[in-house]
Structures are given as C-alpha cells and as structure tokens.
Amino acid sequence: MKKWAFYFVSLWLMFSVLLSGCNFTGEAPQGAESPSGQTSSKDGEQPSSGKAITLPVETEITDLNQFSASDNVAFAILNNVNEGLYRLDQKNVPQPAMAKGVDISKDGLTYTFTLRDGVKWSNGSPVTAADFKFAWLGSMKPETSLSGYAFILTDYIEGGAEYAEGKATDVSGIMVKDDKTLAVKLKNPTPFFLRLVSFIPYYPLNDKFVKEKGKDFALKPENMLYNGPFVLTQFDPAGGAVLEKNPNYWDNGSVKLDKVNIKVVKEMSTALNLYKVGELDRVNLSSADVSANKTNPEFGTDIEFATTYLQFNLKAGDVSNPNIRKALQLAYDSKVLEQLLNNGSKGAVGLIPDLMNGAGGKSFRDMQGKVIAPDAAKAKELWAQGMKELGHAPKIKLLVLDDTVNKDVGTFLQSEFKKNLGAEIEIESMPKKARNKLMDDSSYQMAVTAWGADYDDAMTYLDLWINHTPYRGNYNNPKYDRLIAEAKKEADEAKRAEMLLQAEKMLVGEDAVVAPLFYKGHAFLQKKNIEGLVYHPYGASWDFKYAAKK
Template identity: 55%
Template sequence: MKKSKLLALILAAAMVITAGGCGFTGSSGGTAASGTEQTASSGAASSDTITVYDTNEIRTMVQWAASDTNSFTILNNVSEGLYRLNAKHEPEPALAQDCKISDDKLTYTFTLRDGLKWSNGTSLTAKDFVFSWLKQMSADATNGYSFIMTDYIVNGEEYLAGKAKAEDVGVKALDDKTFEVKLKQPTPYFIRLTTLPMFFPLNEEFVKSKGDKYGLDAGSMIYCGPYVLTSYDPASGSVMKKNDSYWDAANVKVPNVKVRIIKEQATALNAYKAGELSRVILSSSDVPAMKSSPEFSSNNEFRTTYLQFNLTDKTLSNKNIRTALGYAIDRKTLADAILSDGSAPATGLIPNYMYGNGKETFRELNGDITAFDAAKAKEYWDKGVKELGSVPTLTLLTEDDSVTKTVATYLQSEFKKNLGIDVKIDSKTKKARNQLMDNNNFQMAITAWGADYDDAMTYMDLWTNGTPYRGSYKSDTYNGLIADAKKQTDDEKRLQDMLTAEKLLVVNDAVVSPLFYRGSAYLTKPNVKNLVTHPFGAPIEFKYASLN
C-alpha cells in the first residue's frame, strides 16, 4: 500500500490551518450583513503579522523526510518549486520562467529565472533540482514519497533499487538555467506535481555541510521561497519573515507570519476572540451561532470520505449487500445537518470542482453516481440476504476522533432506519484502524483520501494494486482502464478511461461508497485578505495575503 502515508498530508489543507477564498469555480463561502451580534471578533489585529495555528506538532523540516501537512505548510512558504499554485489553485511559473514540452510529451525542459538566489546569497541553479530530486528518489528519502517521482521519471525506480546510476536517471542540468526531465509515459498533471514540496530544490553544498543537523532549527536551513524561518520549535510553532532575496519579493505584502501549535479548538477560538489569531476553524457546534457573522466563511476541499468495503469478507463479498448499504445513506443530511461545517454530500468518488476537460469538471462530466434511495436500499438488501441465506451481522470500523465517530453514529442510525439492521461500531485509534485494514481484518471502514494534485488519477490508481486496505479489489477491467489512461496521449480518451473507471468502482462493482467531501468553516479577521488555502497539494499560502 505504497500511498498510505499520503493520508497524513492530504494534502488538501489541514482542518485547522485553513483559509478562505478558494478560487476554483463553485467554491463556497459566506458572509452576512455587518453589525450582527454573533460576530466573534475582539482584540487588536496586527498590522504586520498573520497568525494561524495547527493542532499537531511540526514533525520535521527535512524535505525528504516530511510527509505531513504541518511540515508542508512551513516548507511551502519558505521554499518553492519550478511552479507554484496561484490564488486560483492553478500552477504558474515560479523558480522556472517557462517550460517546453516535447511533441511526444515525454521531455520537459524548464528554464529558470535570471538571478535566482538562496537566502544566504548562493546562486540557485538547475543542479539544485537534480540534487534534490535524486535524493527524493533514493533510500535517503523516508517520507514515503519516492513513488511520486519514480513512477514517472525515466530510471527513477531503478535508481531507488540501486540498479541505475544517477547519470542514467531522467533529470539533467543542461546548464545553470536549464533543467531537463524525461518521463516514462505522458503525464498531463506533471507540471502540477512540481508544486509539491518533494519537488523543491536543495543546495547540495549547504545540505552536506550541515550533515545530520540539517533542518533541525531555523539556522540549519537556507530558503528560496517568499519567507524565511526566524524560529522553529516543533512543539510551539514557527515564526517567518519576508525573504528579501526571493525573486518575487515585491509582491509579498505581509512582513511576518506565525504558525502556533494549539491542540484544543476551544483554546484556539478564545485566542481568536482575544485578537491573537488571524483565523480560527469552527467546530460543527459553533457554526450555527457564527454563521451570520461577517467574518464567517466556508470552503470545500479535494478530500473524499467514503465507506471501504472488504470484498473478501463473507458478507461484504455480496454485491447486493454493498449496494444496499450505499443506497441507505442520506448524504445531504449528513453534510448539511450533522457535519454543518462546509462539507458537501458526495455524489461520486471524485470531489466537486476537480479538473475535467477545461470546460466542465470531472464531477459534472460523470454526473451523480452516488444516491440515497431507501426503497432501492431495502430491495437490494433483501436480495443479498436471500443469497446469503440469513441476515448477516455487520461491524463498521472507524477512527476514534470526534468527527468520524459522529459520522459512524449517523450511518448506524441510517442502516437501522432504512434497512432495519443493527450495525456495531468498532472505534480505534488511527494507527490501530490502519493496521486492521492492512491485515484484512475488517468488514467495512470509514476512511478518506485527499488529492495530491488536481487530476482524478490521484484517486483512481489507488484501487489497482489489490491491497486489503483498498478492499482487496482486483479487476482486470479496472486495471486496464487505469493503465491505458496513464499511457494515453489523447487527453479525451484518457478522460473517458477515468470516467468509466469511476462508475465501475462505485456503481458496477460497489467497492466503495462515497459519503462526503470535507469542508471547513472558519472565522477570519476583517483586516486579513487573500489568505489562500489550496484544496489539494501543499496547503496554506501566505504569499498572496495582505493586511489592511
């Protein structure tokens, strides 16, 4: 299950370090007339500092070891890749000024900007990308992300396995300003991948001079992004200031940024009310009282929570039973009334607003393939029970966090109301739940996936390896569709492969039952503008923000 470690990223934005103004078409957000008594604002707002928070400690600042959202939040703002996501979540030239793609779509030639500098004054060159990318494709990388390069780059897998030399890998510095990448197969979203922290450059001389102390504190790093670290404490947070050596420093408007670690939501809300935070995430229970505040907004993320069925289980191997369970869930009530946090009911595996063909989103193109229908649920359930010979006993495996437990309790009530069955809830820590799923010791489980990049493939290829975590799903038809999509040079045919594959996975084979697309509700101080959170990839962006 090579991609399981990505669950920590999801790279969609963190639930706590979240921001508004999602620029993708159809993003949700809300304000109300000013003067309402529900507003939570009080305390003086800073004129030169944005302060946000996260609930978990920052695990590492070592780029090839980082795999969590907390670390990526910092890395994304003190560093940068060839391309960067703009305020509309589209990749635009960053350290690279342009890119030329060969006719066969296998060779990418990036030209770096003139005069790029590291924060210590050292010139930033194409060799810094070669060094960084080779390290990410080597045994040195401990973040579980080697595949995000080796899957695509010529001889990347062989290099990781020790079967190819560095000079044989498809990453070359043709000169100081020209970086060439050779791919094994056409990859339409490759440019978007270069916005992720794993693809950021590293200065070989500096990294090697620090040895095993690299990344341990602010002084053991150099920077090429909008900000530099001035202090870094994994337990308490980080402080950043504007990087005057950054190529686009003239467009970085906020001088200082703080990321605090606050583990309790109530504590964070109090800090926001006291003027100590620029933004705060709201719990579902807080939303009704705050929804009419002019400081309230919400947004959806490219993250789908779904039921994963275990196809090797005696009961769940029955397709009619799986289909019945999917039809029995009223997802609109779950999202709007139970969660009430900006989440949206899932109408398919691929979230709303993800890229489709440039004119319509993937979801618009494939339509609603997940639905609530109590009558159909009972019809399929009765068929399944007849085939099994008796009414089965079902257990739902779930994590022990409050949101997931709330969702599990709701599903339990839906199954009781619409199918007349009592489903047991087995609540475990995330680690224990993952272990049970990896060991094929579950019937059905609530799990989720967040997009790493804006393309349906970030979801679709998860079910090609037949692992227990993905329900032990094995389909030559499905695998064939995904394999063709990965090598397809015709974008229309590639898209059709994935549209067909989603319907096969969700409807025809009923392997998963999508529940909701995660959202966030929050309050933002009136003086903070354009603080952007991406619904996929590296999370919060301070570069585009400003303070009134």
C-alpha cells in the first residue's frame, strides 16, 4: 500500500525496529480479547508517565482521507489513529481488534465478525457494523475511492465489482446483521483475508460524521474521528503531526505512550544531526553513515516486503520501444546498488521481494529464481537495435523523489546508463505530490518508484498492472490480465503459484514493464530507552500501540 506503497512513496520513510522471530505466515487465532495480553483499562483512564517520542518521516503528509490516502506515511498515521476488525500484532499475525472474533464457514467463503462490547469513536459514539459497511462501500465507489485501492475490496468481496461498476446499488457480500454483527461473503476462498481486514481500506468510518464534514473531511484533526490507540491533535502536511493517546480506545491500558511527535525531515543528514542532539528518538541512516555507526549499541536493521523499481511509461516517447526498455533493465548491477545503499537492502532479481510466501512452504523468490540479471554486452546490443528502430539516439528523463535515497538511486542509474550504454539520462527531482501527479497524468518516461506489500502474497504486486493506469506505465496485455484473473479463482495452491510465477516473468522479462532495483531494508539508530516500536514488513508498517519510553 503501500502508491507506497504505491510510489516509492519514499518508502525510506521513517523509524524502524529490528525484527526478531517474526512469523510472516502464521494464522490468526480467533478469540483473544487483547493482542497485547493485557487487560484493557476503563474508558478515559490515562497513565501518569507523560511519555512521548519524536520520530522523523522523509516525505510530506499529503492526505489523511482514508478514501484517497495511498502512501506509507499516511498509512502509518491512519494505522495508529484508527483500527479495523483485526490488527497485526508484534509478530505480524492478525489478532481480534474492533471485532472480538470471527466465525469462518467450512467452505472458507463467509466470515461473520462480532464486534466487541463498548467500542467507541473518539467523540463517544459507538463503532457499529454499519460503520464498516459505509467505509467499504466508499472504498469501492468510483466517486469516493481515489486511492487506487478499490481492487483490494472488489477483487475479493462478492458483488463488489458489480457495485463499483454501477451495475448494483449495494454489495451482496456485505451483510450488517445488527449493530455488532458483520458478515462478509467472498468470491473465492482467500486464506489471507484476515490480513486484508487489518489494512487501512477495510477500516470503519462514521457515515454521519463524514457526510457532515463533506469536502472538509480529514483536512484537519477536528474533521476526523478516531477509534484507534491514538488521536490526531496537530497536522501540518509539510511540518508533521502530533498523535496523543485515545482515552476511548478499547485497549487503552496497553498503550504506554501519551504522545507521538512526527516531524517531516527530508534530508537524512539533517535527521541524524537532530538525533545526535536529542531531538529525535529514531533515525534512518544514509549509506554513507552506516559503516561509522555499526558498532553503536543503538544501531539496528530491519526488513520490508517492498521493492523499488524503474517504472517505464510504455506510451512515452523513446521508452515505448521494447528493446530500449530491455537494454535499460540489463545496464545496471543491482548488487552494486546494494553495496552503495549499505543498509540491509538487497539487489533485486525480480519484482517479488525475498521471504514473501510462495507455495508448499517455499518463498516465491526461491521458487522463481532470477528473472533479470545484469549483462552489459547484451544491453549494448539491445540499445543499438532500439536506436535503429527509433532512428535516433534516445532522449530520456528519469523522474525521482527529492529525498536523499531516491536522489542517490537516480545518480547511480544515470552513471550506469552512461557507462554501459553511452546514454545521457536527465534526472528530474520532484516532491512527492508533484511526482505522483506527473505519473498519474502520464507525463513521464521512466520513474523510480516502489511498492510495499499490503499482505503476504505475490498477488499484492502482480495485480497492480491489470488496471492499465498511467502510473503503472499504461501496460495493457490481455494475456497478463487473464493470467491474474485465473490465479484469483484458483483454489489449488500449487497451480495458483505457477500462474503467479508466469505473471512475473511476463511483466518483467517478456514485456519489460518494470526494472527491479532493490528489496528494501533499513539501517537505523534508536535511543536505548525506546522499546516496542513495531514494524510490519507489509500493510501499514508502523504501530505505536506497543511502544514505550523508559
């Protein structure tokens, strides 16, 4: 998620925590009252510690409207001020949250959720099953769903696609039985559905409140309602945000912090200086600073199910030529980029990152192996053939975000393309909002972007390119679309996995729609008195619920 997602959204966003013993594929137990194992406090009860932490993000906070937000900074905030039926725990396993549990039919198609007693919005009104239906319908409806995430509901819930296409006035697969009971019927068995309902587009919204605020909804803290561990009390898109403990949260007693300050700091060197003088509690390290800090007891690394890649615009000038795209794919060495980043990131050999689930207990990457590998000689041949077909030397701009990591990646690619192809590539650096608009408007040739997994399955990547949008390079291959559609219906795990393996080969190897660069890792410094910052490798990454400052 994460245009995180979708977008490199500069996934080099923020604070990170060393993951140990993470269970990426465990199934959710059905019934524990509190994921933290602690007894919830009475409504309104507050700790006396007055603890606060301050953390940086590298990009501005552009949108906090659940219907239109699509990047990881927004998702990190929304994941902490709101909550779905289930919530990922410290080991990335979905646990009952707004729901106290779920009954799943024997055929795996119907999920019946029962909400907890006394769950409330921050204004004291109850959270009801109808709040979930209202939000889910809004996430599907074209008039309100502006995030690009409608598919994450319509692809799975019975009647969702028909509703989104205007062929139905309601969604047959969403049934509000009463205020506390919500039943959901799926099109096909979906073993990761509890992970989906733990993700932002499945969170509830209060119908009355959203309609009262109208176009002003989510533009400032008082124009939002909250049902998560924290509430938003301050918000400046370019400056940052302040989150404070929510006294109406059902698991209030598990929340150790009173406040989380989030500051927008675009330059990693600036953030490191602020960390050194005690103004930040956590900071990501640039590659230049990793070696000098590896022996620091505050040093750590983490992983993310996220791939940074070059997105080619198949309708934009010279990169519309397949041989030019394939030449660019082979003209850089991702292992060299891995060394330059020096932060736990790994050079990419395909679109799907390491460790993501495949089939039969194997990871997708282990099943597939390499889809592309550097080959300067072959790249020169393809480049020459592309120039012959075009009738001139390509003129190409590379669009990147204006943060440290993205600019470094752009400079690396510019150098590699010059060395191995003789190509003169111009770098165009933009703030996130401006970069995204250019991509949405198809006003780019190629861009460094990224996607972070919404759930632990290769489909979270591969179905992005069936929407044929400019942001996804205007890719439109009916054969690819059919392959993805068939995989979504396939109940046999091995057959489904084979379809997804074929899809990655087609997207990357045959059609050269993207050029994978690296699988994201982080190196960071974190103050020793900060504990329990939870980082999820997929979905909405950050969870402050379990964090504490000693």
